[in-house]
Amino acid sequence: MATLLITGGAGFIGSHTCLVLLEAGHNLVVLDNFSNSSPEALRRVASLAELPPATQQQRLRVIQGDIRQPADLQQAFTAASIDAVIHFAGLKAVGESVQHPLRYWDVNVAGSRQLLAAMQVAGCRTLVFSSSATLYGYPDQVPIPETAPVQPINPYGHSKAAVERLLADLAASEPGWRIASLRYFNPVGAHPSGRIGEDPNGIPNNLFPFITQVAVGRRQQLQVFGSDWPTSDGTGVRDYIHVMDLAEGHAAALTTLLGEPPQLLTLNLGSGQGHSVLEVVRALESASGRRVPYALVERRPGDAATTVADPTQASARLGWRTRRGLPEICRDGWAWQQANPEGYASAPPAG
Ligand code: NAD
Numbered sequence: 001m002a003t004l005l006i007t008g009g010a011g012f013i014g015s016h017t018c019l020v021l022l023e024a025g026h027n028l029v030v031l032d033n034f035s036n037s038s039p040e041a042l043r044r045v046a047s048l049a050e051l052p053p054a055t056q057q058q059r060l061r062v063i064q065g066d067i068r069q070p071a072d073l074q075q076a077f078t079a080a081s082i083d084a085v086i087h088f089a090g091l092k093a094v095g096e097s098v099q100h101p102l103r104y105w106d107v108n109v110a111g112s113r114q115l116l117a118a119m120q121v122a123g124c125r126t127l128v129f130s131s132s133a134t135l136y137g138y139p140d141q142v143p144i145p146e147t148a149p150v151q152p153i154n155p156y157g158h159s160k161a162a163v164e165r166l167l168a169d170l171a172a173s174e175p176g177w178r179i180a181s182l183r184y185f186n187p188v189g190a191h192p193s194g195r196i197g198e199d200p201n202g203i204p205n206n207l208f209p210f211i212t213q214v215a216v217g218r219r220q221q222l223q224v225f226g227s228d229w230p231t232s233d234g235t236g237v238r239d240y241i242h243v244m245d246l247a248e249g250h251a252a253a254l255t256t257l258l259g260e261p262p263q264l265l266t267l268n269l270g271s272g273q274g275h276s277v278l279e280v281v282r283a284l285e286s287a288s289g290r291r292v293p294y295a296l297v298e299r300r301p302g303d304a305a306t307t308v309a310d311p312t313q314a315s316a317r318l319g320w321r322t323r324r325g326l327p328e329i330c331r332d333g334w335a336w337q338q339a340n341p342e343g344y345a346s347a348p349p350a351g
């Protein structure tokens with residue numbers, strides 16, 4: 001059992017990972033500024049983990065604060081003796097990063113630098129970092145191994161690549177760092193209870209939440225970006241990973257880091273399976289019993305035809321692989337969307 005600082009723990013991936021870590025017996029301190037999430041997510045995590053009220057404050061402490069603020073970081077590191085950090089906090093919208101690169105370099109890069117400086121002061125040198133398959137850009141080979149060139153094509157991808165570089169420099173500069181950079185492919189789905197899930201702000205940029213919002217009647221139709229890609233049905237192919245598999249991947253990375261000598265690990269977290277846009281549409285229709293009307297439109301600038309992970313290294317180093325496929329992704333994602341048509345805003349007011 002360890003005491004962990006989870007930055008961005010109220011977000012989509014963070015909330016599911018918090019639940020898995022609480023169920024594994026760890027104590028958590030969450031630092032989140034709620035810029036893209038709701039405190040309600042963490043209330044539901046506490047409820048799903050069935051934390052007895054007497055221990056709740058010790059098991060799950062929530063600090064509203066910003067990773068760029070040294071005083072907020074200090075508060076987090078003095079709330080408890082932190083054994084390791086899982087660093088989810090960041091901005092993740094590709095289009096926004098093109099419009100506002102300074103924001104992305106500020107939150108993702110300068111924020112991570114600030115966090116690492118606070119870890120040094122606190123004497124904590126174990127970190128799991130949320131990286132992204134986006135840093136492979138247009139991949140030269142599919143499935144993509146970790147040795148593929150890092151060649152991001154947008155400011156978001158550059159910000160992730162810059163943090164990976166910083167982590168490598170830091171690990172080389174002083175002994176003792178245990179670091180895992182986890183390159184996620186396409187995280188989707190929800191906890192099977194349907195009580196926590198993805199709650200994007202405004203119109204979703206990503207395929208999966210867009211489709212579930214069409215199925216629930218919040219949006220009229222899906223636009224399928226391109227039907228002339230060199231894929232089996234002409235639509236884009238991605239490696240969709242159930243968020244619970246991803247959460248379990250973080251727990252496995254933590255166990256490996258804490259149980260082995262100091263090291264820097266860089267691993268893909270994906271399933272190794274690709275699915276086209278139309279396959280996802282059909283799977284969601286089948287899980288929901290609803291129709292998902294769609295129109296075939298132009299390709300979206302910046303998209304690649306196919307992005308699929310080679311997950312061999314994660315399996316070898318972590319003893320982890322995905323256990324849930326597209327049917328489970330759609331079943332659980334739909335359960336969340338149906339029970340929470342407006343996301344966490346569907347919740348009755350607290351108290
Ligand atoms: P999310 O937006 O749901 O979660 C991020 C959390 O960080 C939110 O709760 C937000 O309020 C918080 N946050 C943002 N800026 C902060 C700051 N300055 N200080 C403190 N908290 C802050 O996103 P997510 O999908 O859960 O992604 C988590 C991480 O994984 C991000 O770093 C993201 O770049 C990375 N990632 C996500 C995906 C994806 O498709 N979801 C894919 C690859 C990598």
Ligand code: UDP
Nearest residue numbers: 205206207208210223224225236237277303
């Ligand atoms: N996509 C689509 N319509 C949408 C959103 C996405 O056709 O409204 C396609 C997109 O072109 C890609 C796939 O769905 O082929 C996954 O896109 P997403 O934005 O979810 O992930 P990413 O492109 O970042 O891998």
